[in-house]
Amino acid sequence: MNKYRIVFMGTPDFGVPALEAMTLHGYQPVAIYCQPDRINGRGRKINYSPVKSFGLSHDIPVYQPDSLKNPKEQEKLKALSPDLLVVIAYGKILPKAVLDIPTYGAINVHASLLPKYRGAAPIQRVIIDGEKETGVTIMQLDEGMDTGNIISAVKMAIPSHMNAGELFDQLGSLGARELIHVLDDLPEKLKHSVPQNQEEASYAEKITKDMGHLDWNLPADKIDCLIRGMNPNPGTYSFYRGKRVKIHKAAPEAVKHSAQPGTILSLAENRIHVACGSGALVISEIQPENHKKMDASDFIHGYQVKVNDTFDR
Secondary structure, three states, rough: OOOEEEEEOOOOOOEEEEEHHHHHOOOOEEEEEEOOOOOOOOOOOOOOOHHHHHHHHOOEEEEEEOOOOHHHHHHHHHOOOOOOOEEEOOOOOOOHHOOOOOOOOEEEOOOOOOOOOOOHHHHHHHHHHHEEEEEEEEEOOOOOOOOOOEEEEEEEOOOOOHHHHHHHHHHHHHHHHHHOOOOOOOOHHOOOOEOOOOHHHHEOOOOOOHEEEOOOOEEHHHHHHHHHHOOOOOOOEEOOEEEEEEEEEEEOOOOOOOOOOEEEOHHHOOOOOEEEEEEEEEEEEEOOOOOOEHHHHHHHHHOOOOOOOOOOO
């Protein structure tokens, strides 16, 4: 039996571990709200979001309004008599009229240590920025963007090799566990929530595909952070012999050189060592245009790669 009447609001994969944990611990939502279905551009097929798929497979009613600013949609939500809204990557800022409906308001699981990295892309941005630590914050939602009182926060270290996809999975699980801790003692946790320090706030703006074009003039460690932060989507790329190549996996190398950035310095150990503004980037996984990704050794032999060949020129 549910301990609270919870309405869950979310759309992408990041919300699924929380839904699984909630269901396992007696907090299965009475309804799920997610973004409207998207149509696949090629096959014109409707793609269900991961959160909607979870709802359908667990016989939870799913609602997909275009906007919750519509008074009729607000009445539908009110009719569900929610005690609490749990919001995870829903993709919409909720109006005050919606936040006022549940007995306990709305709480949100955000993938950063607030007030740092508010906004759309905290997981990718912390890696791109070379941060050594991140975490999840559970907060009370207000009318701002990730500005509400902090209920709970849990930290984790970011390993130097971790990419955004791997961090996404780690934080999804971490957030799910912490959400259950909050729900198990909800009134007390809400009572002891604390305001954010607005002076320490930073924003994680949306990631764009154009950001993935590598600038070899940057230091190798900066390029490595960008590659990991953009992996798996939208990815990073350069050009080799006039063709776009995606760089999937690499590592920085502290080596001195006088070569032009983008020049291949070495093919040692069947890896592609590329000169950067400082140091070198050692590419171990690459994807030629219109091909599947491959190990660097296969690329070297298949494309007859040579030392002093260049990227982006």
